[in-house]
Every structure is written in structure tokens, then in C-alpha cells.
Amino acid sequence: MxxxxxxxxxxxxxxxxxxxxxxxxxxxxxxxxxxxxxxxxxxxxxxxxxxxxxxxxxxxxxxxxxxxxxxxxxxxxxxxxxxxxxxxxxxxxxxxxxxxxxxxxxxxKEKDGVALQPSVVRLDEKSMGALYSKLVPSVAKAFGKEPPKPEAKKEPKDDKLQTTNHTLPTDTGQEPTAKGQKPTANGQQPKSKLDAIMDLLTGGK
Ligand SMILES: [Zn+2]
CATH class of the missing domain: 3.30.428.10 (HIT-like)
Structure with missing residues (x-):
């Protein structure tokens, strides 16, 4: 009270x-x-x-x-x-x-000076994989589901994922194209960092 x-x-x-x-x-x-x-x-x-x-x-x-x-x-x-x-x-x-x-x-509005966009953190594939492995079981737990089994992942070793380059193209007026970009592994996007914060804030319950 x-x-x-x-x-x-x-x-x-x-x-x-x-x-x-x-x-x-x-x-x-x-x-x-x-x-x-x-x-x-x-x-x-x-x-x-x-x-x-x-x-x-x-x-x-x-x-x-x-x-x-x-x-x-x-x-x-x-x-x-x-x-x-x-x-x-x-x-x-x-x-x-x-x-x-x-x-x-x-x-x-464009160029309104509001600073909400974080700068991009560059991660290699190994770091992304480590984050992904930590987060996926935690998300499963949050939703009351069984964690996915490792063999569900289909990642042929020779099929290297291209690291997405977040640098803006230097040429102007062109839409970035999707050429050469692959979907993320398993077609899944890692969930927001907020989920992890919430998990911490609630003691993982
Ligand atoms: Zn209050």
C-alpha cells in the first residue's frame, strides 16, 4: 500500500x-x-x-x-x-x-533530433549464435513451451551466412537491395533484448 x-x-x-x-x-x-x-x-x-x-x-x-x-x-x-x-x-x-x-x-519527424536509435553493434556469427542459444530456451520458458531440440537447427557447415552489413550504401537515392542476403538461420529473428531484461527483472519466473 x-x-x-x-x-x-x-x-x-x-x-x-x-x-x-x-x-x-x-x-x-x-x-x-x-x-x-x-x-x-x-x-x-x-x-x-x-x-x-x-x-x-x-x-x-x-x-x-x-x-x-x-x-x-x-x-x-x-x-x-x-x-x-x-x-x-x-x-x-x-x-x-x-x-x-x-x-x-x-x-x-525526420531529423527531429530525438536520440532513440542505438548505434549498431557488430557481431560475428559465433557471437550471434551464442546469444541465440541463450535466448531461445529463455523465450520457450517465458511462453511455457519446451525448449527446441538442437537438431531442429539446419545449418549446413559449408553454407556460411553472410554477415549483414548495416553500413548505409554510399550511393544516394537507391533502395538497398536484398541481393546476396540470406534469411536468418531457421527463419527466426532473435527476440528483443527487452525480453531478457524482463526475465532478469522478474527473477526468471
Ligand atoms: Zn504508482
Missing amino acids: ADEEQCIFCHIANGKIPTKKVYEDDQVVAVLDINPGVEGHVLVLTKKHVVVMPQMDDVLVGHVGMVAKQLSQAIIRAFKCEGTSVFVANGASAGQRAPHFMLHVMPR
Whole structure:
């Protein structure tokens, strides 16, 4: 109880502190961020006090996702921007500054100076493979499934995967082509790093 009583974001979510509220239902409120990263930055706050996403039940997570989608559309229409960034910071090292869950929806325009794009980390195939082997069983566990068996992987040794080069082509105005690029092994994309953070935050439960 003490957490809720002391949490300023609970007070905001429950209307005890005045805000520029743009949306409300029985589970969330959406307000204009008073310390925005960009003009029109909206925060979606849960009415229930939770700190990080892994504490939320699936229905609430789904509901927050739906709200983010609708707010994205509304923001694009209202501000005539070109897109939105939608993100959640789970944990201080991810940039979470408040002890209450919030989802950020930020209007985006080209060259708006918002620094959300991390620089690309270059990994060789071995490092990618090591990450993949760590993550896949963890994802299986998160979804309550059996970890995949190693022989399910079909990676002929002579079939070297091409390392994707993320460097932008120096020639201008041309779409990068897919020539010479292969799909990732097994056709699966590694899941977001956030999954691993969430697993850590919840002690792997
Ligand atoms: Zn709270």
C-alpha cells in the first residue's frame, strides 16, 4: 500500500494531481508528459501501481498496446507528424526514471533530433549464435513451451551466412537491395533484448 500512497504517478493516474489528460478508461490514463522528449510526448500510465511490465497481467499489457496504437494514430493526425516511437523502459539501466510503469508515445519527424536509435553493434556469427542459444530456451520458458531440440537447427557447415552489413550504401537515392542476403538461420529473428531484461527483472519466473 505504501508504494501506491507515495507514488506520484499513481496520484496522476488516479486524478489526484492535475494533468493534461488526453485519454482515460478504467485501466489507464494517457497524459501529456510535463518533461517531454519532444513536443506532444504522451505517457500511458496504468491505474494499478506496477513498476515494470513483467508485473502486469497479459490482459493489461494487451490493453496498453491497444491504447498505444490508437494514440499513435491520433498523434499522427493531430500533429501531422510522420510517425511515432512507442517504448517502455523496464528498469533504471533501460532509462526508467519513475517507479511506476509507463508507456511512451512520441511523435516523430525526420531529423527531429530525438536520440532513440542505438548505434549498431557488430557481431560475428559465433557471437550471434551464442546469444541465440541463450535466448531461445529463455523465450520457450517465458511462453511455457519446451525448449527446441538442437537438431531442429539446419545449418549446413559449408553454407556460411553472410554477415549483414548495416553500413548505409554510399550511393544516394537507391533502395538497398536484398541481393546476396540470406534469411536468418531457421527463419527466426532473435527476440528483443527487452525480453531478457524482463526475465532478469522478474527473477526468471
Ligand atoms: Zn504508482
